[in-house]
Amino acid sequence: MLELVDLTVKTEKEQYKSEIALYKKQLILLEQEIKEKGLPVIILFEGFGASGKGSMISKTISCLDPRSFMVYSTAKATDAEKRMPLMHRFWKIIPEKGRMTILDRSWYQETARAFLEDGISEKEYINRLDGVNLFERQLTDDGYLIIKFFLTIDKHEQKKRFENLMDSKVTEWRVNRLDIKRNKKYDKYYEEYDGMLNYTNTEYAPWNIIPSNDKRTAVLAVYKALCKSIRAALDGSKDISATVKGRAVEMKQFKLLKMPKLNEIDLSPCLTDEEYDKLLEQEQKKLSKLHSNLYARKIPVVIAFEGWDAAGKGGNIRRISAALDPRGYEAVPVAAPDKHELNRHYLWRFWNKLPKTGHIAIFDRTWYGRVMVERLEGFTPESRWSMAYQEMNEFEDELTCSGAVVLKFWLQIDKDEQLNRFNERQNTPEKQWKITDEDWRNREKWDKYEVAVNEMIEKTSTEFAPWHIIPANDKKYARIATLKIINEALEKRMGK
Amino acid sequence: MLELVDLTVKTEKEQYKSEIALYKKQLILLEQEIKEKGLPVIILFEGFGASGKGSMISKTISCLDPRSFMVYSTAKATDAEKRMPLMHRFWKIIPEKGRMTILDRSWYQETARAFLEDGISEKEYINRLDGVNLFERQLTDDGYLIIKFFLTIDKHEQKKRFENLMDSKVTEWRVNRLDIKRNKKYDKYYEEYDGMLNYTNTEYAPWNIIPSNDKRTAVLAVYKALCKSIRAALDGSKDISATVKGRAVEMKQFKLLKMPKLNEIDLSPCLTDEEYDKLLEQEQKKLSKLHSNLYARKIPVVIAFEGWDAAGKGGNIRRISAALDPRGYEAVPVAAPDKHELNRHYLWRFWNKLPKTGHIAIFDRTWYGRVMVERLEGFTPESRWSMAYQEMNEFEDELTCSGAVVLKFWLQIDKDEQLNRFNERQNTPEKQWKITDEDWRNREKWDKYEVAVNEMIEKTSTEFAPWHIIPANDKKYARIATLKIINEALEKRMGK
Numbered sequence: 007m008l009e010l011v012d013l014t015v016k017t018e019k020e021q022y023k024s025e026i027a028l029y030k031k032q033l034i035l036l037e038q039e040i041k042e043k044g045l046p047v048i049i050l051f052e053g054f055g056a057s058g059k060g061s062m063i064s065k066t067i068s069c070l071d072p073r074s075f076m077v078y079s080t081a082k083a084t085d086a087e088k089r090m091p092l093m094h095r096f097w098k099i100i101p102e103k104g105r106m107t108i109l110d111r112s113w114y115q116e117t118a119r120a121f122l123e124d125g126i127s128e129k130e131y132i133n134r135l136d137g138v139n140l141f142e143r144q145l146t147d148d149g150y151l152i153i154k155f156f157l158t159i160d161k162h163e164q165k166k167r168f169e170n171l172m173d174s175k176v177t178e179w180r181v182n183r184l185d186i187k188r189n190k191k192y193d194k195y196y197e198e199y200d201g202m203l204n205y206t207n208t209e210y211a212p213w214n215i216i217p218s219n220d221k222r223t224a225v226l227a228v229y230k231a232l233c234k235s236i237r238a239a240l241d242g243s244k245d246i247s248a249t250v251k252g253r254a255v256e257m258k259q260f261k262l263l264k265m266p267k268l269n270e271i272d273l274s275p276c277l278t279d280e281e282y283d284k285l286l287e288q289e290q291k292k293l294s295k296l297h298s299n300l301y302a303r304k305i306p307v308v309i310a311f312e313g314w315d316a317a318g319k320g321g322n323i324r325r326i327s328a329a330l331d332p333r334g335y336e337a338v339p340v341a342a343p344d345k346h347e348l349n350r351h352y353l354w355r356f357w358n359k360l361p362k363t364g365h366i367a368i369f370d371r372t373w374y375g376r377v378m379v380e381r382l383e384g385f386t387p388e389s390r391w392s393m394a395y396q397e398m399n400e401f402e403d404e405l406t407c408s409g410a411v412v413l414k415f416w417l418q419i420d421k422d423e424q425l426n427r428f429n430e431r432q433n434t435p436e437k438q439w440k441i442t443d444e445d446w447r448n449r450e451k452w453d454k455y456e457v458a459v460n461e462m463i464e465k466t467s468t469e470f471a472p473w474h475i476i477p478a479n480d481k482k483y484a485r486i487a488t489l490k491i492i493n494e495a496l497e498k499r500m501g502k
Numbered sequence: 503m504l505e506l507v508d509l510t511v512k513t514e515k516e517q518y519k520s521e522i523a524l525y526k527k528q529l530i531l532l533e534q535e536i537k538e539k540g541l542p543v544i545i546l547f548e549g550f551g552a553s554g555k556g557s558m559i560s561k562t563i564s565c566l567d568p569r570s571f572m573v574y575s576t577a578k579a580t581d582a583e584k585r586m587p588l589m590h591r592f593w594k595i596i597p598e599k600g601r602m603t604i605l606d607r608s609w610y611q612e613t614a615r616a617f618l619e620d621g622i623s624e625k626e627y628i629n630r631l632d633g634v635n636l637f638e639r640q641l642t643d644d645g646y647l648i649i650k651f652f653l654t655i656d657k658h659e660q661k662k663r664f665e666n667l668m669d670s671k672v673t674e675w676r677v678n679r680l681d682i683k684r685n686k687k688y689d690k691y692y693e694e695y696d697g698m699l700n701y702t703n704t705e706y707a708p709w710n711i712i713p714s715n716d717k718r719t720a721v722l723a724v725y726k727a728l729c730k731s732i733r734a735a736l737d738g739s740k741d742i743s744a745t746v747k748g749r750a751v752e753m754k755q756f757k758l759l760k761m762p763k764l765n766e767i768d769l770s771p772c773l774t775d776e777e778y779d780k781l782l783e784q785e786q787k788k789l790s791k792l793h794s795n796l797y798a799r800k801i802p803v804v805i806a807f808e809g810w811d812a813a814g815k816g817g818n819i820r821r822i823s824a825a826l827d828p829r830g831y832e833a834v835p836v837a838a839p840d841k842h843e844l845n846r847h848y849l850w851r852f853w854n855k856l857p858k859t860g861h862i863a864i865f866d867r868t869w870y871g872r873v874m875v876e877r878l879e880g881f882t883p884e885s886r887w888s889m890a891y892q893e894m895n896e897f898e899d900e901l902t903c904s905g906a907v908v909l910k911f912w913l914q915i916d917k918d919e920q921l922n923r924f925n926e927r928q929n930t931p932e933k934q935w936k937i938t939d940e941d942w943r944n945r946e947k948w949d950k951y952e953v954a955v956n957e958m959i960e961k962t963s964t965e966f967a968p969w970h971i972i973p974a975n976d977k978k979y980a981r982i983a984t985l986k987i988i989n990e991a992l993e994k995r996m997g998k
Contacts, residue, residue, distance in 0.1 A: 038935045063828045071816060072823045072833030073866050079829035086580055110829050176794065298672065320567060327568045332559045333575035333606050337568030346840050370569050439534045 007203045008196060010249055011215045013160055017222040029229035030069040036236045037070055043240060044103035046150045046350070049232070050112040053157030054195070055185050056167035057218045059110055062157060065225050066232070067108065075106035080115045089304075089362040091408035092116065092134065093141050097357035100145065102349040113138050118202040122195065123184075133407070135205050139255050140400055146210040147393060148351045151239040154211060155228060156203060157218040161192035208255050212248030260399045263467040266475065267460050271418050275487075276480035289489035290329035296496040297330050297366070304363035305499060306410040309492065310372040313417030314455075315445045316427035318481050322417065323368055325485045326492065335366035340375065352376055352386075352394075353401055363409070372414075373398055377462045382454055395465040402471040411499050412471040415488055416463065417478040421452055503699045504692060506745055507711045509656055513718040525725035526565040532732045533566055540599035541735060542646045542846070545728070546608040549653030550691070551681050552663035553714045555606055558653060561721050562728070563604065571602035576611045585800075585858040587904035588612065588630065589637050593853035596641065598845040609634050614698040618691065619680075629903070631701050635751050636896055642706040643889060644847045647735040650707055651724060652699060653714040657688035704751050708744030756895045759963040762971065763956050767914050771983075772976035785985035786825035792992040793826050793862070800859035801995060802906040805988065806868040809913030810951075811941045812923040814977050818913065819864050821981045822988065831862035836871065848872055848882075848890075849897060859905070868910075869894055873958045878950055891961040898967040907995050908967040911984055912959065913974040917948055 040047060049066070051059040063077060078099050087095050093113065101107040117138065121131040142152050159167070168185055171177040188195060207213045214231040218224040231248075238244065277285070300307065309326070311319045323337060338359045347355045353373060361367035376394040380386040402412050419427075428449070431441040448455070463473045474491050478484035536543060545562070547555040559573060574595050583591050589609065597603040613634065617627040638648050655663070664681055667673040684691060703709050710727040714720040727744075734740065773781070796803065805822070807815045819833060834855045843851045849869060857863035872890040876882040898908050915923075924945070927937040944951070959969045970987050974980035 035932055038932070041935070060827060060829065064824075067828055068824050072819050072864065073816065073835035076832060077828040084580075084582055086582065108828070176791075179798075295672075302675075320569070323568050328560075328564050331556060332563055332573040332604070333556060336572060339569035344840060344842050346842070368568065436531055436534070439538070 007207060007213065007215055007249060008156075008158055008200045011158060011217040013158070013163075013217045013219040015217060015223050016220045017226060019222070022222040022226065025226055026229065029226070029233055032233045033229065033236075034069055036233060036240070037074055039240050040106070040236065041074060041104045044349075045236075045239060046101045046103050047106040047236065047239075048101065048109070048145070048150060048152045049106060049155070050109040050114075050152070051155045051157065052111060052114045053155070053216070053218065054159050054164055054192075054199075055188055056164050056171070056181075057157035057159045058221060058224065059157055061221075062155075062216075062218075062224065062228060063108060063110055066228060070106075074104075075108050076101065077108045077110065080109060080111040080113075083116070086362075089364075090360060091404055091410075093137060093404070094357060094360060096141065097354060100150070100350055100354060102346060104349075113141065114202065114206075118195075118198045122191075122198055135202065136258075137404065138206055139208055140258075140404075142206075142208065142211040143255065143257075144353070144397055144400070145351060147397075148390070150351070151235065152211040153232060153235045154213050155216050155231070156199070156213055157216045157224065159218050161189065163219045164189050164192065204253075207248070207250065207252050209244075209252035212250070212252035215249040257396060258400065258403070260403070260468045262465065263469065263472050265463050265467045265473065268416075268418055268456055268463075268475070271475055271477055273418065273420055273423075273477045273479040275477050275483045277482040277486060279482075282482040282486065285486045286325065286489075289486060289493055290325070292493045293326070293329040293489060293496075294331075296493060296500065297334060299500055300366075300496060301331075301334050301364040303500065304409075306361040306363050306405075306408075307366040307496070308361060308405055308410055308412045309366065309368045310374075310412070310414045311368070311370050311417070312372060312374055312378075312415070312459075313476075313478065314419050314424055315448055316424050316431065316440075317417035317419045317478050318484055319370055319417060320440075321481060322415075322485050322488050323370055325489060326368060329489075330366060334364065335368060336361065337368045337370060340369060340371040352380075353397065356401075360405070361410070373401065374462060374466075378455065378458050381458055382451060395462070398466055399468055399471075402466075402468065406470040411495055413492060413495055414466075414471055414473050415491075416459070416473050416475045417484060418475050419478050421449075423479045424449065503703060503709065503711055503745060504652075504654055504696045507654060507713040509654070509659075509713045509715040511713060511719050512716045513722060515718070518718040518722065521722055522725065525722070525729055528729045529725065529732075530565055532729060532736070533570055535736050536602070536732065537570060537600045539736060540845075541732075542597045542599050543602040543732065543735075544597065544605070544641070544646060544648045545602060545651070546605040546610075546648070547651045547653065548607060548610045549651070549712075549714065550655050550660055550688075550695075551684055552660050552667065552677075553653035553655045554717060554720065555653055557717075558651075558712075558714075558720065558724060559604060559606055562724060566602075570600075571604050572597065573604045573606065576605060576607040576609075579612070582858075585860075586856060587900055587906075589633060589900070590853060590856060592637065593850060596646070596846055596850060598842065600845075609637065610698065610702075613702075614691075614694045618687075618694055631698065632754075633900065634702055635704055636754075636900075638702075638704065638707040639751065639753075640849070640893055640896070641847060643893075644886070646847070647731065648707040649710070649728060649731045651710050651712050651727070652695070653712045653720065655714050657685065659715045660688065661685050700749075703744070703746065703748050705740075705748035708746070708748030711745040753892060754896065754899070756899070756964045758961065759965065759968050761959050761963045761969065764912075764914055764952055764959075764971070767971055767973055769914065769916055769919075769973045769975040771973050771979045773978040773982060775978075778978040778982065781982045782821065782985075785982060785989055786821070788989045789822070789825040789985060789992075790827075792989060792996065793830060795996055796862075796992060797827075797830050797860040799996065800905075802857040802859050802901075802904075803862040803992070804857060804901055804906055804908045805862065805864045806870075806908070806910045807864070807866050807913070808868060808870055808874075808911070808955075809972075809974065810915050810920055811944055812920050812927070812936075813913035813915045813974050814980055815866055815913060816936075817977060818911075818981050818984050819866055821985065822864060825985075826862060830860065831864060832857065833864045833866060836865060836867040849893065852897075856901070857906075869897065870958060870962075874951065874954050877954055878947060891958070894962055895964055895967075898962075898964065902966040907991055909988060909991055910962075910967055910969050911987075912955065912969050912971045913980060914971050915974050917945075919975045920945065 051063060053059055096113050099107055117134050120126050146152055168181050168189060171181045203213050216224050216227045313319055356373050359367060377391050381391045405412050428441055431437040467473045476484045476487050547559060549555050592609050595603055613630050616622050642648055664677050664685060667677045699709050712720050712723045809815050852869045855863060873887050877887045901908050924937055927933040963969045972980045972983050
């Protein structure tokens with residue numbers, strides 16, 4: 007792609023002045039529409055060293071309201087960031103609706119450069135590029151606009167700029183030995199960047215290659231692309247101003263396990279008090295040891311609980327957490343999203359709660375609310391929740407690939423058992439807080455929920471993150487069954 | 503204080519069993535009340551090495567709903583954390599209303615130990631203790647309950663525990679050379695901890711010293727204190743179960759500058775276009791250089807803007823940001839707080855937006871909303887907003903002491919000028935978004951606001967963070983005046 011732009015073009019000062027004034031006026035008006043219509047925008051700048059990313063960002067934002075955007079400068083990942091999945095730090099900074107995030111380098115920081123300089127394998131390199139495409143697709147599917155710029159200069163121009171920077175005391179710190187090395191190996195970088203650009207030039211987030219030998223030409227090109235892309239996104243049209251048409255990317259297909267329907271689950275298994283006490287002690291001891299072990303081996307674990315109201319999620323979680331060192335896990339209760347959460351991609355709040363390496367996060371209700379309550383209550387249109395099965399498989403795939411163990415439990419009880427528990431809660435003072443009108447309303451929709459849950463289990467039971475349907479009419483049995491599955495999964499992972 | 507507890511007391515198993523069962527039942531019910539009444543609770547565990555903090559936390563939370571609390575384990579500050587004021591990482595984790603944060607070590611990590619081991623000066627040590635007292639007072643003033651435990655064991659017991667830990671492969675990693683050294687210098691630590699405990703044993707957050715040679719005795723003591731303290735807090739009573747009555751701490755008195763009233767400000771200063779263009783270029787250039795400089799010297803800067811609607815905050819901020827490297831500053835627009843923000847201390851959201859070292863944060867509206875809109879619209883009762891003057895002086899004092907430059911601007915226009923600008927906005931299509939019904943409503947309350955603003959300026963103009971009242975009837979004059987003040991302040995700081 008890099009060969010497509012003409013680096014020799016120059017723009018005269020007068021022409022620049024008149025054109026830039028018009029673009030700026032346009033952009034100011036577009037910025038207001040972005041706010042009004044609640045469009046979330048991500049603008050990222052990548053490019054060769056000394057291609058002028060920093061000053062380009064300054065020029066781009068010079069006419070914008072500083073309150074409507076945030077500039078994020080991507081450095082190498084810190085040690086704390088390295089304890090999270092690769093895309094974690096970028097998920098964290100996606101803008102709210104109506105706001106812009108502007109990136110000086112971005113998630114591309116750790117693709118081509120990492121391949122050339124940090125010695126990641128070709129396979130890992132491709133994985134990262136796939137991860138980038140997926141990230142951008144998930145965001146654009148959710149209505150985000152992503153505008154990507156790659157600033158290109160030729161080898162000679164780069165060398166000249168490095169030399170100029172080194173000539174002044176004020177700027178010499180901006181050039182390091184690595185930059186000089188990069189200039190010498192310009193052709194290698196050119197080739198690798200070109201491959202990266204082609205691979206990630208997708209229909210939903212294509213690249214704008216900006217010829218940057220001449221600064222005025224570059225600034226005009228950036229402004230033009232910004233205005234065109236934002237206008238198109240606001241109009242809901244797909245006509246975006248990219249260097250070449252983006253390619254279609256096939257979604258990863260996940261092999262799904264054959265799962266039983268909820269009504270096929272045998273709910274009769276139960277345990278005596280004696281069996282339970284013995285097994286509980288045994289499994290908790292085992293889990294306790296495994297927890298120290300995975301802490302030492304820096305393995306993150308995600309445990310996700312779903313199930314009918316009163317199915318016993320809380321009690322189950324407590325039996326797990328009792329075996330854990332409290333400094334190494336976090337229980338994450340998931341309630342209805344708050345405004346700042348609703349204003350972002352629905353996975354954002356879960357990305358923010360992921361465990362770091364060696365830690366366990368136990369989710370009490372999860373991202374699957376998307377295809378249950380959000381579906382049935384009409385909070386999310388079908389066009390979006392129906393995509394969620396794929397998105398959640400991708401999300402869990404990402405977690406697994408980053409080294410995490412992902413365990414999902416559905417606690418299954420029948421309708422009679424739920425009624426018994428509701429009544430018991432209603433009639434026991436210290437349990438009354440557990441039962442609300444909403445629980446009774448949900449109960450009336452049991453059949454609709456059952457359809458949704460069956461579909462969810464069918465479509466999101468992957469090999470790496472299958473649903474475990476736990477017969478939970480007997481609380482004791484359910485707790486032990488869950489603990490056993492966790493222990494087996496951790497043992498298996500540790501054995502690897 | 504440490505000498506007040508009897509380390510020889512032992513609790514028999516039978517007695518323990520019956521008592522702990524009762525406490526657990528109590529605590530479960532209290533937990534529900536905490537949720538219902540929205541009490542935010544912080545429970546922290548400090549103590550000698552091997553005094554059993556970790557297992558105490560496990561035992562404390564064993565009967566709690568894992569969804570109602572978060573355990574935070576305090577390690578040494580990371581490099582990223584060191585780029586923020588000392589208390590920043592603790593402000594970040596304060597609980598929402600109705601939730602608990604449980605800390606394994608806490609802000610005390612960096613007091614006595616840092617004094618004994620990291621060689622901080624005695625003055626710095628006292629500063630930190632004062633900062634701790636202030637932090638705890640600000641939170642408890644806002645309705646937080648802070649329960650502090652110090653687990654104490656004697657030298658002999660500590661030695662025995664270290665030896666036991668070292669005897670097993672599974673636990674030997676938990677003991678390091680430093681621990682052994684600490685045991686040898688037990689008396690020194692004892693003395694220093696005792697001093698720290700006395701100094702921070704305040705009436706609003708007193709210590710519970712827990713004799714921990716005998717584990718059962720310790721657990722019972724912790725449970726007892728928890729139940730008593732929570733009960734008292736829920737009842738709104740001050741009868742808390744501390745080892746000794748906490749001491750009264752005097753608030754820091756700030757020397758206030760004599761400030762003019764708003765109506766005494768001469769609003770006539772103005773600039774010609776020529777003067778403005780020349781001065782703007784000159785001051786922006788200066789600022790630009792200063793920004794690189796403070797980046798290199800790792801000085802953080804907080805710039806706070808307040809002023810009448812349409813006084814020109816946005817335009818002013820844009821003239822500042824235009825001179826800055828976008829990777830080194832952030833503009834922070836402050837709107838009405840979201841639910842998760844309202845559920846925490848009002849300063850929480852500002853702590854979360856502080857600049858790291860070398861960066862600039864520009865706040866468009868600020869924490870002073872507390873004594874303006876929150877006061878006048880009745881969002882906050884007088885008992886709370888009237889405390890805010892002191893709290894904000896303390897906040898800015900903390901920022902200044904941590905090395906930051908704090909600059910506060912009030913943009914002053916008169917009522918006629920505001921009307922002109924409102925009308926202009928109303929009549930210019932690309933400016934209409936800037937004017938809302940709320941602006942007109944606020945305008946009707948001009949006189950009340952003027953009283954509030956005068957009081958605010960009078961009470962929060964400290965030597966380290968005075969208000970700069972900028973005559974802003976002429977936008978050009980105001981922009982240059984602001985830039986000049988910023989440049990002078992940065993030059994002065996850099997000269998130090």
